[in-house]
Amino acid sequence: MKDLSRREVIVLGSTAAAAIMVSPTMAFAEAKPAKALLEKFTGGKSIATGKIKLEMPEIAENGNTVPLTFTVESPMTEKDYVKRVIIIAEGNPRAEVATFNFSHLSGVAKASSRMRLAKTQNVVAVAELSDGTFYMAKTEVKVTIGGCGG
Amino acid sequence: MAKSKPRVKAPKSASKGDIVTIKTLISHIMETGLRKNKKTGKIIPRRIINKFQAKFEGTEIFSVDIDTAISANPFFQFSMKAEKSGEFEFIWTDDNGEIYTKKSKLTVS
Numbered sequence: 001m002k003d004l005s006r007r008e009v010i011v012l013g014s015t016a017a018a019a020i021m022v023s024p025t026m027a028f029a030e031a032k033p034a035k036a037l038l039e040k041f042t043g044g045k046s047i048a049t050g051k052i053k054l055e056m057p058e059i060a061e062n063g064n065t066v067p068l069t070f071t072v073e074s075p076m077t078e079k080d081y082v083k084r085v086i087i088i089a090e091g092n093p094r095a096e097v098a099t100f101n102f103s104h105l106s107g108v109a110k111a112s113s114r115m116r117l118a119k120t121q122n123v124v125a126v127a128e129l130s131d132g133t134f135y136m137a138k139t140e141v142k143v144t145i146g147g148c149g150g
Numbered sequence: 151m152a153k154s155k156p157r158v159k160a161p162k163s164a165s166k167g168d169i170v171t172i173k174t175l176i177s178h179i180m181e182t183g184l185r186k187n188k189k190t191g192k193i194i195p196r197r198i199i200n201k202f203q204a205k206f207e208g209t210e211i212f213s214v215d216i217d218t219a220i221s222a223n224p225f226f227q228f229s230m231k232a233e234k235s236g237e238f239e240f241i242w243t244d245d246n247g248e249i250y251t252k253k254s255k256l257t258v259s
Contacts, residue, residue, distance in 0.1 A: 065221040076231070089219055093184055097219040100228075105211040107169040107231030113214075114221040116182075147221075 034088050034095040038126065041086050041099075047126060047134040052085070054125040054137040063117040063147030070137070072109035072127045076102075082109035083128045091121030116147035154178045154199075158240055160254040164232035168258075172204065175225045176242050176250060182218040199224055201243040206256075207236040232258045 038047070052072045060066040072082045081104040087097040100111050109127070117123070120142045127135045159173040176199060183196025196218065203213040212228045224242075235258045242250040 069227075092219050094182075094218050096217040098217055099215040101210075101213045101215070103209075103211055105206065105209065105230060105233075107229045110229060111212070111214075112225070112227035114225050116219045116221055 034090040034124070037086070037088055037095055038124070041126060041128070042134050045132070045134055047136045049136055051129075051135040052125055052127045052137045054123065054139050056123060056139050056141050058140075059142045059144065060117060061144045063119070063143040063145055065114045065147070066117050066141060066143075067112065067114050068123070069112040070100075070110070070125045070127075072129075072135070074109045074129065076104055076107055076109060078104045079130070081106070081130045083130055085109070085111070085125055085127045087115070088124045088126070089115070089117060089121060090124065092116070092118045097123075117141055117143045118146045119143050154242070154244070154248075154250050156240065156242060156250045156252045158238075158252050158254055160238055161256065162254075163257045163259065166232060166234075166258050168232045169229050170232050170256070171227060171229050172238070173225070173227045174202070174204070174240055174252075175223060177223050178242075178244070180218070180220060180222040180224060184218070197245045199242050200245055201241075202226055203241040203243075204228065204230075205239045205241070206230060207234075208239075232256065234258055 052070060055069040056066060070085060074082045082102045085100045088095050089097050097115050102109050122138050122140050125137045154176050156176040161170045164170050178199050181194055181197040185194050187194055198216060198218055200216050202216060204211050211230050214226060236256060238254045238256060240252045
């Protein structure tokens, strides 16, 4: 194999640099379906922060089964309760995780499950209250081994 | 795949006004439809539990619309305010149309 000339090295180097430059735009493209999902969920209404708490491990060694628990502050009466909570994983091949539907009979707006995470990413939980307001919580989970591999 | 087996941990008795916690689990592969068969290169078709419902005396208290990111053997923990005695019914719906159910009685004193 012939040694690479100085010029070839420079060309290779710039190609690699170009590849790195592309990645931020890719990250942006990836976040789009999550945004579309949120808009569909809220019907374009604004989302406030607070009231909802999303608990997930900071580091998940196995992305195949990551525990999650969320709690929404609500009296859970017939007039004032949490209708539903959507969970979105921004960096998964399919951003939608699940929608939890509550009723005033639930007593408390709290639920736990286990989910898959393909890689390190933000997980978003948005609650819709019976008065039509929306609240969001976001948490980052670092994933050691992704959970969507074949 | 082995037949899906639902399991439920719900209290048998409670005092009126108590908030009871229910845990459910069902054995299921939750195939995402994103994986490929390594030998043939073909995509393995999606097969997940797409809906979970919890009813008490026929009224829905809690349900989940499930997508592919819920782990295999889906687990759910949730609550109910115990107001009267009655029967829980838990329903899981599979992509292939199969429905798995489990019942549990609650006595409120």
